[in-house]
Amino acid sequence: KYITSSKPAFLSKDKMTSAQKGTAMHSFMQYCDYAKSQNNLEAEIDRLKQNNYITEDEAQVLDRSKLAALFNSSLAKRMFESDNIYREIKVSSFVAVNQIEDTDFDDEVFIQGIADCVFEENGELVLVDYKTDKVDSEEELLERYKNQINFYKYAVAKTLKKPVKV
Structure with missing residues (x-):
């Protein structure tokens, strides 16, 4: 038996689910030329x-206003000035739970994921994680993730052997 907690995409009135729209945004950010995107999205x-x-379909659901805001932001300016930009970095590591969560547990767990974007700035790495969730505040988004x-x-600091800021 299979149990699902969400409606299958083919039953949705929208062509794409929120998750698929987020994937479209991530795909765009992974492959786009930043300078060209800023000049002519x-x-x-x-x-x-x-x-x-x-x-x-992915092109149609890209949120142009969010992309334009990103490419014209101070963050984008910092990214463009960097000599080293890494996209979609696969990371995996054993990590003590108390290294990533506010807890007394020091058991190690294996975690893997993909960091959306990392760029170098003044000898440090800056981690950028794209989120397309609808939230009421930046604090809510930060707490969620x-x-x-x-x-x-x-994991990025361990992999690239440099301090990381977010």
Whole structure:
């Protein structure tokens, strides 16, 4: 028997689920040319479609206003000035639970994931994790993903052997 806690995508009135829209955004950010995206977002979306990095459906659901805001932000400026930008870094590590979570447990667990973007700035690494969730505040988003961010910070620092800030 199979049990699902959500409605299958084919039963949805929308063409794409929120998760699929988030995946489309991540795919765009993984493959896009940042400078071209900043200068002409639509042309960069078209280029990625033509080169089969994203589908037509994915291109249609990309939130252009969020992408434009990102590419014109102070964070983007810092990223563009970096000589070293890493995208979609696969990380895996044994880590003591109390290294990533506020707890007294020091048992080690094996965790793996993919850090969306890391760039170097002043000898340190800056971790960027793209989120497309609808939340009421930045604090709510940070609380929701605190453990994931702490793990990525730990694992990226261990992998690239440099301090990481978020």
